[in-house]
Amino acid sequence: MEVSNKYVVVKHHIQDAPEESDFEIKSRALILSVDSGSNDVIVKNLYISIDPYQINRMKSNDPSQTSISFAAPITPGEAIDGVAIGKVLVASDNGKFQKDDLVMGVFTWAEYSLVKEESIIKKLEPSEFPLTYHLGVLGFNGLSAYAGFFEVCKPQKGENVFVSAACGAVGNLVGQYAKLLGCYVVGCAGSQDKVTLLKDKLGFDDAFNYKEEKDLTSILARYFPNGIDVYFDNVGGEMLEAAVANMNTFGRVSICGVISQYTDAEKRSSPNMLNVVYNRINIRGFLAADFMNVFPDFIAKTSAYLQTGRLHVIEDVSSGVESIPSAFVGIFNGNNVGKKIVKVAEE
């Protein structure tokens, strides 16, 4: 049996902000069978995770393009791999996966993905949580928030925590974890609706719309009269400079993302190193993948918070492979609220 498989490619390398016209929906016949004894699997994709870091892979040459698999360059015209959830449609006869298994792994921005078994990160057992949670709050975004906050920043109850891109997939969770720990938490976001969401629904102590502020250092001084102890940085640029200027002694900055620079390589951040020395500030970049050792803890605690309703999940779901380019482009324009996901097929 054969299907027509729609998939998304980037037409050429991208250096600045992506546009929908940079992408193309292609289609190719896929025979729904795999060789006996192989470790090939055909997955019918259900949900695809849309993540800003993918833009770095689409550049022609970028310092982010390392030997780490998820940082490897994407070749224009070829299928784009990314984290997704799917259902096994065809498995080989070696018995590791069965037809209809629900799986999370590195698949493709497509309707169907022919992958090796090693691309499957885990089989999803039935649970009380929606499948999509495995792409966000119970997946790598959640682990980024959990490890980046607890392991990298080593926060204490009562400390003052600032989160940028606080309505993003990671930021909203960092703020909620910080509140659950007993911190004073302020977030910034790019619209009044997001600010309201942060304060009214997610329990942030305060929030502001950075687009309405000229002097970020002053605004942070106003929200943090006692200084910032922990800054969870998703954006880089001027916000990082402003946060460092407001950090307390022994303040910690975890660098999770640099979205302001992803679409503008010139937008470098120049935190004042005099502050870094005299206040003994620690600035540390991290990747969630380095913290698989805390994955069981992360899942146990986060599941408990979800079960008791103390952690809110914010998802933003579009539908259809055709919507992937606009979904992806949209995260650089701040269109998404919370975790951006494209639903490719019905469960």
Next chain:
Amino acid sequence: MEVSNKYVVVKHHIQDAPEESDFEIKSRALILSVDSGSNDVIVKNLYISIDPYQINRMKSNDPSQTSISFAAPITPGEAIDGVAIGKVLVASDNGKFQKDDLVMGVFTWAEYSLVKEESIIKKLEPSEFPLTYHLGVLGFNGLSAYAGFFEVCKPQKGENVFVSAACGAVGNLVGQYAKLLGCYVVGCAGSQDKVTLLKDKLGFDDAFNYKEEKDLTSILARYFPNGIDVYFDNVGGEMLEAAVANMNTFGRVSICGVISQYTDAEKRSSPNMLNVVYNRINIRGFLAADFMNVFPDFIAKTSAYLQTGRLHVIEDVSSGVESIPSAFVGIFNGNNVGKKIVKVAEE
């Protein structure tokens, strides 16, 4: 009895590179007695430590001016305090210090200092080492090198270490500690003579004159074909950017000083945060004063290295209170080789 006490003041706040004309030698009568039962001490200064960070205290308003005593602003026209070694000339009768005790403490840029006993950091017992060592290799410079390298950077034998201002009071010791640990060590300095000293006398694997290089990122790539694991930063600016661009995964940067910015506030460093994230780089500012817990270890190990001739001491000594302004100005022009000290009186 009364003496005429010459001392140095800064005439006005300094914002850029200091010049000798910014300073003035003043003189004031000092009565050589202290009140019975007081904790006053009059010290005859022997050696004065000349340190670049003092420039930050001379500015009218700087983020470095914190509540830490040695970061407090210096008022123009008033005596300048700094680390020095002296001999107790007059002690009160409470018995804590005696006439002729040799002491290290926070005294003044002067011939004589009238201070409180709390300003004396320690009494110097006779030892096989010259007194001046207590200002450099066995003092705060040494502790900066020791703690900033071993405690902040947590280096491993065989790792690749880069040191800037490698002929400076701290940098030369960092490089030597790194060699003693078994690291590959490259330093940069500002003259060919210094480069030769680093390679021929101090045992650095290699060294270069940064003033002769246009593209610091490329030159570091050439000296570190396998990347940098540890960067001990004394300078900030473009060198920090170049080092970060060449760091290996899990590289560590300790920020000890930012001398390029001390005399030019606009000279900010913009390390690429994409490197920081994807290579999980840790950038940490520190002050030696936070590491008093390792002081005994530092003294024991460093003394042993000195006794066995495995650590070389590079000092640069001028004479007389009148030479303090030129000595101080000179460290911003790279005039000093190793620890800069002004000898104020014969032992």
